[in-house]
Each structure stands twice: as C-alpha cells, then as structure tokens.
Amino acid sequence: LAKTTQPISMDSYEGQEVNITCSHNNIATNDYITWYQQFPSQGPRFIIQGYKTKVTNEVASLFIPADRKSSTLSLPRVSLSDTAVYYCLVGSFTSGTYKYIFGTGTRLKVLA
Amino acid sequence: SAVISQKPSRDICQRGTSLTIQCQVDSQVTMMFWYRQQPGQSLTLIATANQGSEATYESGFVIDKFPISRPNLTFSTLTVSNMSPEDSSIYLCSVFGQGTGELFFGEGSRLTVL
Structure with a gap:
C-alpha cells in the first residue's frame, strides 16, 4: 500500500492561497489520489480526486x-472556515477490495 | 452521493462491557468500511465489510474484539467488545458513492470508556 507523507501543520491568513503537498513515492499504476477535509466532530469530506496533471473543481x-x-x-x-485537517489518500486495490488508508x-x- | 446514519452518536461505557454501533446507508452498497479515530489522531481502517462474506480485518484488529455484521446491502454493525479506556475513540462508517471513488462518511460514534 502506498504510504503518504504530509506536513503536520500549516498556518495561513485569510485571502491567501494555500498549497499542501503530499508525497506518495510508492504509488501504484492504478491508484488515484484523493484529498479529504475534516472538521472537528465530523466525518471527513471529499474535496478532490485526480490521477495525473491538473484537476480543478469549485473549491480546490x-x-x-x-x-x-x-x-x-x-x-x-x-x-x-477552511481551518480543518486535510488528508491525502492514495487508493489501493488489494485482493479485490478497493480501500483507502489515511495518512497523518x-x-x-487560517488566521484573521 | 450516499447518506450514512450512525447510532449511537455518542456513548459512555464501563470497562469490560461491549457496545454495538449501527450504520445505515440510504442506498445499496457492496463494501462498507469501519474506521477508528483516536483523539487528535488520523483515521485507522479497522475492517472492510462485504455483504454475504466475513469482514476483512486490517493488521492489529481481530474479529473477537471488533465483530462486524453485514446482514444486507444497506446496513452494518460494529461491536467493540470487552472495552477498555484505550478503546475510547470515534468510530466511523463509510461507503463509496455509486460509480465513484469518493468515500462518504457517517458523522461517527464517539465512544468514551471509563
């Protein structure tokens, strides 16, 4: 399974662009890259998914x-309101089961 | 999309007891996933539950401690057995959206073991 590495924390100010980088050196050919957002006391929420190059949606x-x-x-x-935890996931298809392993x-x- | 309801949303339990968490999905899904999130930590996959077969557990999780049922395509339960304070966590149920790689989560069940 591909392991992901992300920075533990980041600070930013309102109105700025934020870039969070994730490393997944062992990504497999069929794996997709997905990002989730989690607010306190809530389940993670899908942000965006891609395979290669660039993907853009209304939020990221x-x-x-x-x-x-x-x-x-x-x-x-x-x-x-973007203050949250952001997870990078690499989808892994193992033994017929497609599953996601969350990194740190x-x-x-985001500061005012 | 998929709407997932979990019960209970939270509970306080005594050491040595067991608690069953229910997960109801508004559509039929093949795979359901159970995650655990300990305080301040990331999510850890406990097991994958397919309807009609035994759940597949991840390393470090065993069926005796976390028995899972999957009686139909919209419902699953996770039992946390013989609880200890170390089991205090949020337990989350999740499914893939139909035809997508997007994982949808319930709001979680916050379990506190005294």
Missing part, C-alpha cells in the same frame, strides 16, 4: 506531476 485544484510521486492541493483565497493529515489553521 490538484496538481500531480508526471511521475505521480507527489501531489499538491491548492486552496485559493482561504477563509477562517495536515492541520491547517
């Missing part, structure tokens, strides 16, 4: 280089 962008050994979640113009996550704190 995901940049994946050609070797796919890392990925960067970009949050444009963060607000206080990055605790983002």
